[in-house]
Amino acid sequence: MTVRHQLINRQPAAFIIGVAGDARVVGFQSARARAGLSPAVVLDYRDLIADPERAAAQIPASARVRIDSPGRETQVLAGLLMHGIEQSARLNLHHLSRGEIERQVGERGRLLPPRQLFFGVEHVLGALSRRAQEPGTRRIQLLPDVATILLAFDKAACHRHLLAHDVPLPAALPNIGSFDALYSAMQAKRMPRVFVKLQHGSAAAGTVALATSRLGMRAVTTVEMVSGADGVRLYNTRALCHYSSPGEIARLIDALAPYGLQVEAWVPKVGVDGQIADLRILVVAGEPVFRLLRKSRQPITNLHLGAERADAGALLAQMSAKAVAALDDTCRRVAGAFPGALHLGIDVAVASGLTRHYVLEVNAFGDLLKGVANSQGLDAYDVELRAIEWAA
Amino acid sequence: MTINENLAKLHGYDVVDFEAGEPLPDPTQNAVRLTLRFDGPFSEFSDLWAEFMNSTGVERTQALVIGNWGNPDDGPTSSEPAVALMVASADRLADLRALFFGDVTSEENEISWIEQSDLSAFWGAFPNLEELGIRGGNHLQLGGIRHAKLQTLKVEAGGLPRAVVHEIGAADLPALEHLEIWLGTENYGGDSGPQDLAGILDGTRFPKLVTLALRNCAWADDLAAAIATAPILGRIRRLDLSMGTLGDAGVDALVASPAVHRLQHINIEHHYVSDDGVAKLTALGIDVNAEDRQQADSDNGQEHRYIAVSE
Numbered sequence: 001m002t003v004r005h006q007l008i009n010r011q012p013a014a015f016i017i018g019v020a021g022d023a024r025v026v027g028f029q030s031a032r033a034r035a036g037l038s039p040a041v042v043l044d045y046r047d048l049i050a051d052p053e054r055a056a057a058q059i060p061a062s063a064r065v066r067i068d069s070p071g072r073e074t075q076v077l078a079g080l081l082m083h084g085i086e087q088s089a090r091l092n093l094h095h096l097s098r099g100e101i102e103r104q105v106g107e108r109g110r111l112l113p114p115r116q117l118f119f120g121v122e123h124v125l126g127a128l129s130r131r132a133q134e135p136g137t138r139r140i141q142l143l144p145d146v147a148t149i150l151l152a153f154d155k156a157a158c159h160r161h162l163l164a165h166d167v168p169l170p171a172a173l174p175n176i177g178s179f180d181a182l183y184s185a186m187q188a189k190r191m192p193r194v195f196v197k198l199q200h201g202s203a204a205a206g207t208v209a210l211a212t213s214r215l216g217m218r219a220v221t222t223v224e225m226v227s228g229a230d231g232v233r234l235y236n237t238r239a240l241c242h243y244s245s246p247g248e249i250a251r252l253i254d255a256l257a258p259y260g261l262q263v264e265a266w267v268p269k270v271g272v273d274g275q276i277a278d279l280r281i282l283v284v285a286g287e288p289v290f291r292l293l294r295k296s297r298q299p300i301t302n303l304h305l306g307a308e309r310a311d312a313g314a315l316l317a318q319m320s321a322k323a324v325a326a327l328d329d330t331c332r333r334v335a336g337a338f339p340g341a342l343h344l345g346i347d348v349a350v351a352s353g354l355t356r357h358y359v360l361e362v363n364a365f366g367d368l369l370k371g372v373a374n375s376q377g378l379d380a381y382d383v384e385l386r387a388i389e390w391a392a
Numbered sequence: 393m394t395i396n397e398n399l400a401k402l403h404g405y406d407v408v409d410f411e412a413g414e415p416l417p418d419p420t421q422n423a424v425r426l427t428l429r430f431d432g433p434f435s436e437f438s439d440l441w442a443e444f445m446n447s448t449g450v451e452r453t454q455a456l457v458i459g460n461w462g463n464p465d466d467g468p469t470s471s472e473p474a475v476a477l478m479v480a481s482a483d484r485l486a487d488l489r490a491l492f493f494g495d496v497t498s499e500e501n502e503i504s505w506i507e508q509s510d511l512s513a514f515w516g517a518f519p520n521l522e523e524l525g526i527r528g529g530n531h532l533q534l535g536g537i538r539h540a541k542l543q544t545l546k547v548e549a550g551g552l553p554r555a556v557v558h559e560i561g562a563a564d565l566p567a568l569e570h571l572e573i574w575l576g577t578e579n580y581g582g583d584s585g586p587q588d589l590a591g592i593l594d595g596t597r598f599p600k601l602v603t604l605a606l607r608n609c610a611w612a613d614d615l616a617a618a619i620a621t622a623p624i625l626g627r628i629r630r631l632d633l634s635m636g637t638l639g640d641a642g643v644d645a646l647v648a649s650p651a652v653h654r655l656q657h658i659n660i661e662h663h664y665v666s667d668d669g670v671a672k673l674t675a676l677g678i679d680v681n682a683e684d685r686q687q688a689d690s691d692n693g694q695e696h697r698y699i700a701v702s703e
Contacts, residue, residue, distance in 0.1 A: 190466060192464075192465070192466070193464075193467075211502060211505075213501075213505045214467065214468070215468070215504075215530070216505075218502060242703075244703075265430075267430060268430050271396040271397025271398060271497055271499070273397075274396055274397050275396055275397075276396045276498070276499055297393060297394070299499060352429065352430070353398075353409055353427070353429040353430075353432065354409075355409075355411070355429075356429070356430075356431055
């Protein structure tokens with residue numbers, strides 16, 4: 001037996017919770033192959049959804065389990081939403097029934113209730129947590145652990161958590177349930193420009209950048225409102241919608257409010273090459289390893305909305321050494337606040353003026369960085385695998 | 393499109409923020425920016441201005457950039473108090489050669505919400521100015537413009553009130569070489585039309601004018617037609633109609649003018665001109681910038697063209 005084989009055999013069984021064929025699973029498996037490791041066993045979300053406990057029982061003792069994103073596949077979304085019905089109903093929160101889920105998941109762009117999805121993920125991944133906590137000496141290791149995934153998923157909880165860890169954040173307006181409440185809070189807290197996000201939203205779904213002044217108000221949003229017999233239906237749109245009538249903006253916020261809002265001050269982001277820019281930083285094992293710039297002509301900077309990805313070097317070079325060091329320090333602080341994560345994708349706004357920065361989002365599944373490699377040619381998955389080997 | 397980036401250069405100088413508690417960046421080597429930043433150390437422009445005026449070397453300031461004069465927590469506020477402070481300290485800024493007033497990005501405030509005021513005191517207060525840039529057209533007044541040394545005047549707006557266009561058209565600026573005006577759209581207060589440009593186009597002013605830039609104009613075809621027959625066209629070398637709604641009609645009017653051949657450069661970047669139209673311009677044998685062609689939106693047979701910077 002060669003040395004390499006011995007090394008492989010000493011590795012604990014590797015699992016990945018994901019969707020077979022998904023770019024994330026493919027990326028991770030490719031990195032394993034490059035590292036001379038056997039493919040991880042894919043435990044598909046569809047199996048987990050069909051019977052969480054039974055699926056979780058397939059994981060052997062001492063296995064190392066990477067939990068990845070459930071993705072956007074219709075069947076998976078529907079299954080997770082179904083699992084979210086019970087908890088939503090128990091808490092008497094706005095949610096979709098089985099029939100509504102079946103009708104709406106297939107509808108292109110329809111905004112699905114992210115809190116219900118959160119409850120579904122919580123329920124399904126709960127089976128993995130229970131499996132990992134079964135008594136025994138050779139524990140299953142979940143990476144990230146389920147608590148980390150749920151904390152990053154809930155923007156309000158994440159904001160509170162990061163605040164307690166002295167992470168620089170835009171100020172939040174808590175418990176906003178309507179446009180009137182929002183507008184009053186903006187005036188009372190002197191916050192004329194805000195980002196309204198869905199508390200459990202992802203990929204900028206349900207996001208509204210709202211600016212107010214004595215001359216009026218303007219909203220830029222990923223949400224398109226369509227009036228129907230059943231009221232306003234909400235759709236995600238890649239061509240951002242602009243609203244400037246207070247009545248329409250009120251209708252939009254009121255339509256979003258039942259989904260659960262997280263409202264934060266709009267940090268004026270720095271401009272790079274004439275565009276609005278922010279950073280996606282991937283930390284692995286506590287250290288920032290990839291810093292990517294997103295450049296956009298719109299205030300909402302997600303890549304699928306047309307933002308360009310660029311190297312962050314041009315921005316970092318304009319910042320003082322002190323400001324760059326502070327940015328790294330913030331990333332380490334965020335990582336320290338999530339000890340259950342090996343990697344985190346942190347979205348950071350550097351405010352115009354280049355001295356201050358703010359953490360906008362933390363993504364537990366933030367490592368799908370297509371085509372990005374470091375100076376040694378390693379991609380995010382390669383770096384993560386090396387970090388694990390180093391830690392093991 | 394919006395203005396997303398702070399000014400990087402002014403009058404050939406790199407722009408550097410003046411920071412609380414830090415020494416003044418060498419004001420003979422840099423343009424100094426004073427702006428109230430989001431979450432920044434100053435909440436009042438008067439405090440920032442006082443610290444600037446108390447800093448060593450302030451009298452040697454060559455170039456000054458003013459950004460947010462209002463506290464970002466209050467939303468947009470009038471530039472009037474900032475103007476008063478600057479004018480009151482003007483005797484200690486006698487070297488000032490360049491001023492940009494309103495370096496505010498779209499992430500900080502919409503260009504059409506920038507609240508300007510009466511800036512007419514600048515003309516007398518800063519007699520050595522060679523370059524003045526202004527962003528924001530709301531409530532903007534320039535008064536009776538009279539300045540012996542000003543070489544560059546830029547007024548950027550999503551919509552510039554016609555009264556300001558008239559003030560510029562009546563200006564006494566014997567040294568002016570570069571005149572740049574963003575006319576904007578009626579939706580944001582840009583209520584001017586071709587007739588309002590008479591004072592600028594009749595060629596009786598601005599004896600040293602080289603560049604005429606009438607940008608971001610929502611009626612650029614009419615603008616081009618007015619320029620095509622205007623005396624000023626025979627006197628300038630560079631014509632800039634960029635960021636507007638220029639289409640083939642405007643180009644046809646321009647190329648029909650004998651004076652257009654005397655230009656060295658024409659800029660129509662961000663335009664609605666066809667390939668044929670662009671070819672007519674290049675056939676003039678002058679330098680042409682026709683980048684960034686736009687596609688008009690069509691709505692019930694009605695064509696919509698947009699200017700580059702509005703809200």
